Amino acid sequence: MKESGLVKFKHFWKNKKGAVTIEFLFMSMFLIVLFAFLFDLVMLRSTLGKLDNASYTLVSILRERTQLYDRVAQINIDDHKQFEKLAKKLIYGDQNSNKRIDVVLEYWAQDGSGRRIPNIIGDCxxxxxxxxxxxxxxxxxxxxxxxxxxxxITLCVETQGLFETILLDKSERSTGLIRSSSMSVSR
Structure with a gap:
């Protein structure tokens, strides 16, 4: 019985009729992996671009505090809630979306009156x-x-990218989240 299996293998090895099928199978697997990689790349870069635009827009609003918030430079919890709604509106198109977005606001002043909201930061x-x-x-x-x-301002959203660790550097990811930070000088 072993000889018949060995004979079939030798016959298969010498017979080149199945070579095209095997090459097609390997090339199909390669193309599937390549397309999955490209799809993941496009989705990650698109999401990161949205985050970059949203964080830059929000930090531009934040820097105008002296004009928009009666000359109050400090940030507070109410600001955090407003900016979370704005971020959801900019990224998802709906400020009441159930999708998760993390927003971290920071303020620094020379006199030491800086602040970070929220104080206890999770993954973002x-x-x-x-x-x-x-x-x-x-x-x-x-x-x-x-x-x-x-x-x-730092914005983070969840992603399910297969090649995330290859495509993003440390500044763009934070424990399973895509991150974008923008900084600006106060007016």
Missing amino acids: KPYKKLSDLSYLSPRSELNNERKIPLYQ
């Missing part, structure tokens, strides 16, 4: 804390001693 963490970026704050034109306050 800024790539760099705003206090570590304080050297980017320019000096005031009126008083060269004072540094201008900074704002940073």
Whole structure:
């Protein structure tokens, strides 16, 4: 019985009629993996582009606090709720969407009155804390001693990318989430 199996294998090996089928099978598997990779790349980059646009838009609103919020520079919990609704509207098209989006607001001032909301951060963490970026704050034109306050907003959404670890670097991901942070100088 073993010889008949060995004979069939030798006959299969010498007979080239099945070679095209085997090559087709391997090329089909390769193309399926390639298309899955490209689909994942397009979906991740599209989502990351939406996050970048939304975070830049939201930090631009945040920096205008002196104009929009009666000259109150500090951020609070109510601001966080408003920005979460705005982020959902910008990314999902509906501010009451059930899809998860994490928003982290940060404020830094030279006098140490900086703040991060929410204080306890889950999986969505800024790539760099705003206090570590304080050297980017320019000096005031009126008083060269004072540094201008900074704002940073970080947005995170969940993804199910197969090739996420290959396609994204550390600054763009945070434990299963895609992240985008934008920083701006206060007005």
